[in-house]
Amino acid sequence: GQNIDQPTEMTATEGAIVQINCTYQTSGFNGLFWYQQHAGEAPTFLSYNVLDGLEEKGRFSSFLSRSKGYSYLLLKELQMKDSASYLCAVCRDDKIIFGKGTRLHILP
Amino acid sequence: GAGVSQSPSNKVTEKGKDVELRCDPISGHTALYWYRQSLGQGLEFLIYFQGNSAPDKSGLPSDRFSAERTGGSVSTLTIQRTQQEDSAVYLCASSLGTSGDEQYFGPGTRLTVT
Numbered sequence: 001g002q003n004i005d006q007p008t009e010m011t012a013t014e015g016a017i018v019q020i021n022c023t024y025q026t027s028g029f030n031g032l033f034w035y036q037q038h039a040g041e042a043p044t045f046l047s048y049n050v051l052d053g054l055e056e057k058g059r060f061s062s063f064l065s066r067s068k069g070y071s072y073l074l075l076k077e078l079q080m081k082d083s084a085s086y087l088c089a090v091c092r093d094d095k096i097i098f099g100k101g102t103r104l105h106i107l108p
Numbered sequence: 109g110a111g112v113s114q115s116p117s118n119k120v121t122e123k124g125k126d127v128e129l130r131c132d133p134i135s136g137h138t139a140l141y142w143y144r145q146s147l148g149q150g151l152e153f154l155i156y157f158q159g160n161s162a163p164d165k166s167g168l169p170s171d172r173f174s175a176e177r178t179g180g181s182v183s184t185l186t187i188q189r190t191q192q193e194d195s196a197v198y199l200c201a202s203s204l205g206t207s208g209d210e211q212y213f214g215p216g217t218r219l220t221v222t
Contacts (some may be wrong), residue, residue: 042213100150
């Protein structure tokens with residue numbers, strides 16, 4: 001089976017850095033996605049990690065440790081538009097299963 | 109090019125009625141997913157189609173739910189004898205099809221069962 005856990009809500013300040021963690025337990029693991037979802041909108045792709053390590057893409061970075069069943073999304077230089085839900089999703093045997101998401105609130 | 113489209117965008121139905129939700133994936137995408145999202149919640153996996161393979165129906169919550177995909181393109185999710193707990197946003201996504209390909213989501217259908 002699969003359990004995907006991430007914090008329900010987080011709050012951070014504009015200009016700061018925030019790390020959103022995701023832990024998972026699943027068999028047949030292929031890789032891990034992060035998606036961003038603004039309220040009332042569909043999710044949009046942020047990153048996909050297959051191998052251990054950190055992948056950086058502009059202000060956003062994603063880290064994966066397969067042995068620990070752990071990933072995080074790092075957001076730097078936070079902007080108000082980063083207020084959204086961030087969804088961790090595990091790719092298992094080509095099927096993609098989402099966690100419940102983390103609602104990130106950005107304070108001015 | 110066109111993205112994933114879904115229709116209708118909103119559907120209000122009476123308890124006990126059947127509804128059909130439609131998804132048009134991006135042309136050439138072999139993988140198609142249906143998810144359900146209740147207010148403020150994460151995405152709940154419903155069903156996954158990959159090419160001509162038998163669909164993975166493991167996420168369908170009851171036998172009132174069914175889905176088909178005709179010609180490897182358009183998909184229809186059918187909910188029979190709708191219940192109030194079926195009220196949610198139903199999201200469809202497609203991808204090129206190999207493991208790890210980015211999913212492109214449609215705008216969703218907001219279903220309200222009264």
